[in-house]
Amino acid sequence: DVKVTQSSRYLVKRTGEKVFLECVQDMDHENMFWYRQDPGLGLRLIYFSYDVKMKEKGDIPEGYSVSREKKERFSLILESASTNQTSMYLCASSFPGQGLNIQYFGAGTRLSVL
């Protein structure tokens, strides 16, 4: 079974702190994604990566950065956390290409910024 693991289920941080959210997948997927989920808005793409050291901005990249030094690991970084970044963060991975390339998701990290 595909496994996407996010390092924390719940996280509480202070405004201005630097925050790292880690995601690891074990299926040798090229593509990895970070989403944030807010009620009524569904999932919105923050950043994605289609290869090691490659990254592309999604729909809402402001206030975030990412790092992908190894194929299996994709990190989301909040350089200076703000209260409007309180949200659920979901990591996903998939093979590239068209057709049924399912994105597999981690269990999510619920981040609260106080």
Added chain:
Amino acid sequence: AQKITQTQPGMFVQEKEAVTLDCTYDTSDQSYGLFWYKQPSSGEMIFLIYQGSYDEQNATEGRYSLNFQKARKSANLVISASQLGDSAMYFCAMRDYNAGNMLTFGGGTRLMVKP
């Protein structure tokens, strides 16, 4: 830009009855894929069913079927014989193959199954 609309923020269904969750999409492209995911309270997104834009038959996976009406740009999820474990958030998503293979999600529908 692609857009996915789920017009039902919340729905109730009686156990063992069928339920339809609505999804409409907007795209100018001919090649795309439609996905449904389930998110139980545990938080993990679970893939349910997929429909390609060129697939002629409606997709089915066990108790899940996708009512795909291309001309109306709708991709409704039908769950037959609802079970208590079906209570969850359900998200419709579209992958536009001409837009970098990204998934665009709708706002979700919370389904609650009554015993």
